[in-house]
Amino acid sequence: MFLSIILNNEAGSGHAQHSWRIVEAELNRRKINYELKVSKYSGHAEKLAFQSASKATLDTVIVVIGGDGTLHEVVNGLLKNRRTLPYEVPVGYVPSGSGNDFATALKMSTDPLTALNDILELTESTEINVGYYEESMHHEKGFFVNNIGVGFDAAIVSRANSANSKKTLNKLHLGSLSYIFSILSVLFSQDSFQLMVHNKSQHDIYQDAFLVTTSNHPYFGGGVPILPNATVHDPNLELIVIERHNWLILLWIALFIPSGKHLNSHWVHHYKSSSIRLTTTTLEFGQSDGEEMGSRFFDLEMNTVKYPFWIKANI
Numbered sequence: 001m002f003l004s005i006i007l008n009n010e011a012g013s014g015h016a017q018h019s020w021r022i023v024e025a026e027l028n029r030r031k032i033n034y035e036l037k038v039s040k041y042s043g044h045a046e047k048l049a050f051q052s053a054s055k056a057t058l059d060t061v062i063v064v065i066g067g068d069g070t071l072h073e074v075v076n077g078l079l080k081n082r083r084t085l086p087y088e089v090p091v092g093y094v095p096s097g098s099g100n101d102f103a104t105a106l107k108m109s110t111d112p113l114t115a116l117n118d119i120l121e122l123t124e125s126t127e128i129n130v131g132y133y134e135e136s137m138h139h140e141k142g143f144f145v146n147n148i149g150v151g152f153d154a155a156i157v158s159r160a161n162s163a164n165s166k167k168t169l170n171k172l173h174l175g176s177l178s179y180i181f182s183i184l185s186v187l188f189s190q191d192s193f194q195l196m197v198h199n200k201s202q203h204d205i206y207q208d209a210f211l212v213t214t215s216n217h218p219y220f221g222g223g224v225p226i227l228p229n230a231t232v233h234d235p236n237l238e239l240i241v242i243e244r245h246n247w248l249i250l251l252w253i254a255l256f257i258p259s260g261k262h263l264n265s266h267w268v269h270h271y272k273s274s275s276i277r278l279t280t281t282t283l284e285f286g287q288s289d290g291e292e293m294g295s296r297f298f299d300l301e302m303n304t305v306k307y308p309f310w311i312k313a314n315i
């Protein structure tokens with residue numbers, strides 16, 4: 001086995017650096033062949049993944065050390081170039097981010113040594129469903145391992161990334177504080193919007209959509225089981241639409257999320273389908289696996305594709 005490692009030192013407010021030190025020592029101790037590529041800027045891991053896969057051999061595994069955002073970039077680098085690459089190089093993962101929703105969904109260990117040993121012990125890849133989207137307004141296509149959100153969760157991502165305090169809090173390893181401030185400020189300031197959901201022959205219009213998330217598995221926002229029955233092994237995607245009438249109702253719905261009973265609420269709408277299309281009539285924030293899509297009109301069509309992962313999925 002040859003490991004092509006893609007490391008994002010910034011992930012998990014520096015936690016990935018700590019993971020790498022442990023992984024490096026173990027690889028050297030066991031005399032495993034590897035190369036290291038370090039992501040130097042946002043979007044770089046996508047290019048690095050393409051480079052690694054372009055010169056891969058049949059025994060290559062690309063190992064991501066980072067968070068959901070780094071995994072997202074690597075998967076995009078491989079899947080967007082699927083037709084030109086010589087092999088479908090499997091993706092291994094040492095979860096080292098802040099949220100680690102993909103790892104939570106697959107019940108993967110977040111201990112770097114255990115995650116590495118799981119990779120080294122495996123003898124074959126597992127095919128997992130990954131989300132695919134086409135956004136017609138901007139002629140944009142891409143893949144997601146976790147979810148695509150329009151509205152509330154995307155506004156939080158945008159607010160957290162632009163908060164002046166973020167860099168200072170990250171340096172103090174208090175990045176999650178800037179996230180909490182962002183949730184509270186978006187909860188009170190974000191307006192509801194008009195949304196159309198097209199699901200096969202069904203067309204629904206919501207006048208007061210607030211949280212609109214299409215997911216490949218249960219978790220978003222760092223372990224919140226928003227769609228408890230979704231799974232990466234099912235080619236169907238799940239969509240949740242939460243309407244906003246007042247913030248007290250939103251808090252009431254949030255209280256039921258841990259038990260999964262929020263799905264029974266009058267203001268919560270749930271879809272499960274192999275293909276989902278969403279359109280908005282106002283400018284809204286979007287996010288894909290926690291990466292900003294910007295504020296824009298959306299005409300978003302989503303489905304899933306399969307890709308081999310070198311991951312010991314415990315589900």
Ligand SMILES: Nc1ncnc2c1ncn2[C@@H]1O[C@H](COP(=O)(O)OP(=O)(O)OP(=O)(O)O)[C@@H](O)[C@H]1O
Pocket residue numbers: 008009010011012013039040041042043044045066067068069070071073096097098099100101289290291
């Ligand atoms: N060298 C780099 N310097 C700064 N940012 C980078 C670098 N390489 C990648 N990035 C960006 O870092 C961001 C954070 O990475 P990632 O999402 O993996 O970690 P995280 O946010 O801590 O984890 P999670 O998404 O699981 O909460 C991503 O938006 C990615 O695009």
